[in-house]
Amino acid sequence: MRFKSYFTLALTMTLAAAIPQTGAAQKKLFTLEDLNFGGTNYRNMTPQNRSIVWWGEEAVRTDADFCALINKTTGRETRLFTLADINQWIGAKDDNHRVKSLRYATFPYAKQSLVLVENLTERMLVDWKAHRVVWRQASALQEHTDFAPASRATAYVRDHNLFVIDGEGRVRQISTxxxxxxxxxxxxxxxxxxxxxxxxxxxxxxxxxxxRMDQTMVPDYPLVDVDPDSMAVLAPEKYPMAGRTTHEVTIGVYDVKSDKTIYLKVGNPKDRYFVNIGWSPDGKTIYLKEFNRKQNEMSLDAYDAVTGDKRATLYTEHHEKYITSYTSVAFLPWDADKFILQSQKDGYNHLYLFNTKGEMLRQLTSGNFVVYDLLGFDKARKRAIILSAESSPIQSNLYAVDIATGKRTLLDNGRGVHANIISPSGFHDRALSPDGGWIIDNYAEPTVPRNIDFINLKTDKGTRYFTAENPWKDYAEPQISSGTIKAADGRTDLYYRLVKPADFDASKKYPTVVYVYGGPMTRNVDAYWHYRLRGWEAYMAQKGFIVFVLDNRGSSDRGRDFEQATYRHLGTEEMKDQMKGVDFLKTLPYVDANRLGIHGWSFGGFMTINLMTTYPDVFKVGVAGGPVIDWNWYEVQYGELYMGTPQDNPEGYAAGSLLPKAKNLKGKLQIIIGMNDPVVLPQNALRFLKECISAGTQPDFFVYPGEPHNMRGHQSVHLHERITQYFIDYLK
Known part of the structure; x- marks a missing residue:
């Protein structure tokens, strides 16, 4: 359910030209070992990439076996050192003391020839010019580590407790x-x-x-670990369901010098959410966004990091439905009294300039498009660097925003989707150099697997550093196109992806599978390579199916009204839009409307069963993975954000429950879950099966023992072979 995709691009035509195919009959065929992330050949079938980190304003390629300085204007590389060099300089004698890879090496100090590396027992700063270790810190048995380059202190968790080891190696236990x-x-x-x-x-x-998260008031859901050779054991999951008691969170502040901890004086944390901690430039003030439990009121508050006292409420926002502006404040590097706040208050996520008194100085970006992220600042020219959908709803492009005037300058070619935003774990932070002089522009387009450019922010011009070859060039690629249809409201454009076999023959009729997600926070179609095609779709096309993917209203990155169209009635408007997609498919002469299937996972599993039981004569076969069956049993924050509580929205919860629809099942339906799913609890699927038994309907069921919400490793290959075979058995 938590699939946070932050990618987007748009084609404004009704049907984009298919990616050309030639000589398909002479080319190799795919296997799931090629196409699935758990497959043995998957790594060779994805576009090559380059891991690049900043050493001040210099760029360094970090490969598994070496690190090289990159000339940003020519793309030439100069070797700095190798993995063998590092292991020789640190005196590694065995596997426990060897550094295994340099891919995650960092260069925390500009103009100092120091690289930070780790083995199984230590993190070390190695001077590659002097060929020696200049600093060591123990790192064994540490989880959730967080290194502070400025002080060389590291925070980490062990046995649920928080520790800090300072730059001198002294270990402090923060919690007991x-x-x-x-x-x-x-x-x-x-x-x-x-x-x-x-x-x-x-x-x-x-x-x-x-x-600090207090979960004592949250009940355990009784998951079971079946791996022990003897009797299975309980592996419970703390799970707060919608409308029920949820955990209580507070924020502590540990002072390394005084070895003291204080807690922010937020008051009673019950039914309050404190989101994304941010620091003032002087490190003395903490900024929090607080949300009420309904998540329709938000305040930005400043707290004294020394005393824990609340200094001020700088900004408040209210909306009749909900608010999803979660990012922390970003201070201007050249003015510590001003910061940028992101908000959807005008209907789209945009940037607003505030001072530390809480006065809004001006709106920096505006328009009917989403700003995905603020990457950082061009300090020399006093500009903010952003990723936005201004060029197209299914693109993400780089822009510089002049802080004084709001003028936006496009920094890339105006096409494609940029890998800078792929990871919510902060990968995008690496895109901009520390002083904001350069950008690493890692992007793809529907027919471009990957390009990496260096953009010089003095000139706003880019230089090509790397071009990835098409890893599918020797294979019979499916025909992939994208376009738009109108939503059920008759006016909103919805983007789709259509996948056909490599040897597609328009005179034939093809069984067609709708792949659906449909839920909030995620989108499936954008202008990335192959329009963000999933490998399984290519495999299905090879097996003689057409695959159709449509992003309905309620999915992400199209603005507040688009996303809130499904508020308090999850599954209703989404199905209306997906059925518009079915209507479109029925206009295509090569789609066999009597052989329509549907598949989705998580929210998509919910949509699969919902569509099969609401329109039982439309879909002949379905595979639903990890499906939500009743929103009463889903997580409190997500469930209440989009549905309210069961107490204040009984009609919406009743309409969204699939239990009463079990009797409507006519086609072949396979339900698949991970036995230890901590996200969509097994209770969902099991209760649906119970209703089917009572109603006399006959779904199929498969479970992966020990697996969570998504199948891990090679089990994912097994999963997708099973899904494929089900459609072959019952839809072809």
Whole structure:
């Protein structure tokens, strides 16, 4: 359910030209080992990439076996050192002491020839010019580590407790009561609100803010671990369901110098959410966004990091439905009294300039498009660097925004989707150099697997550094196109992807599978390589199917009204739009409307069963993975954000429940779950099966023992072979 895709691009034509195919009959055929992320050949079938980190304003390629300085204007590389060099300089004698790869090496100090590396027991700063280790710090048995380059202190978690080891190697235990019930230094609120970690260093590494999450009031869901050779054991999951008691979160601040911890004086944390901690440039003030439990009121508050006192409420926002502006404030590097706040208050996520008194100075960006992210600042020219959908709803492009005038300058070619935003874990932070002089522009287009350019922000011109070859060039690629249809409201454009076999014959009739997600926070179609085609879709096309994917209203990155169209009635408007997609498919002479299938996972599993039981004469076969069956049993933050509570929205919850629809099932339906799913609990699928038994309907069921919400490793290959075979057996 938590698939946070942050990619987008748009084609304004009704049907885009298919990616050309030639000589398909002479080319290789795919296997799932090629196309699935758990496959043995998957790595060779994805476009090559380059891992690049900043050493001040210099760019360094970090490969597994070497690090090389990149000339940003010519693309030439100069070898700095190799993995063998590093292991020789640190005196590694065995596997426990060898550094295994340099891909995750970092260069934390501009103009100092120091590289930060780790083995199984230590993190080390190695001077590659002097060929020696200049600093070591123990790192064994540490989880959720957070290194502060300025002070060389590291925060980490062990046995549920939070520790800090300072730059001199002194270990301080910050908490002593950590347990499953009381969690320190990890993500809060089950990874909602854009929170991906639980510790936050101030700029000079002298103070650490951290989350403490009290879960004592949250009931355990009884998952079971069947792996022991003897009797299975309980593996319970703390799971707060919608409308029920949820965990309570507070924020601590540890001072490294004084070895003291204080907690922000937020008051009673019950039914309140404190989102994404941010620091002032001087490291003395903490900024929090607070949401009420309904998530329709938000305030930006400033707290004294020394005393914990609340200094001021700088901004408040209210909306009749909900608010999803989660990012922290970003201070201007040249003016510590001004910061940028992101908000959807005008209907689209945009940037607003504030001062520390809470006065809004001006709106920096505006228009009917979404700003995906603020990457950082061009300090020399006093500009903000953003990714936005201004060029197209299914693109993400780089722009510079002049802070004084609001003028936007396009920095890339105006096409494609940029890998800078792929990861919510902060990967995009690496795109911009520390002083904002350069950007690493890693992007793809529907027919471009990957290009990497260096953009010089003095001139706003890019230089090509790397072009990836098409890893599918020797294979019979499917025919892939994209376009738009109108939503059920008759006016909103919805983007789709259509996938046909490589040897497609327009005179034939093809069985067709609709792949659906349909839920919030995610989108499936954009202008990335192959329009963000999933490998399984290519495999299905090879097996003689057409695959259709449509992003309905309620999906992400199209503005507040588009996303809130499904509010309090999840599944209703989404189905209307998906059926418009079916109407479109029926206009295509090569689609066999008597052989329509549907497949989706998570929210898509919910949509699969919903569509099959609401329109039982339309879909002949379906495969539903990890499906939500009743929103009463889903997570409190997500469920209440989009549905309200069961107490205040009984009609919406009743309409969204699939239990009463079990009797409507006519086609072949396979339900698949991970036995240890901590996101969509097994209770959902099991209760639906029980209703089917009572109603006399006959779904099929498969479970992956020990697996969570998504199948891991090679089991994913097994999963997708099973899904494929089900459609072959019953739809072809």
């Amino acid at each position: 009561d950590g347990s499953r019930e009381m969690v320190y230094g990890v993500t809060a609120y089950r990874e909602m609100f854009g929170i991906y970690k639980g510790t936050f260093w101030n700029p000079d590494g002298s103070r650490l803010a951290f989350y």
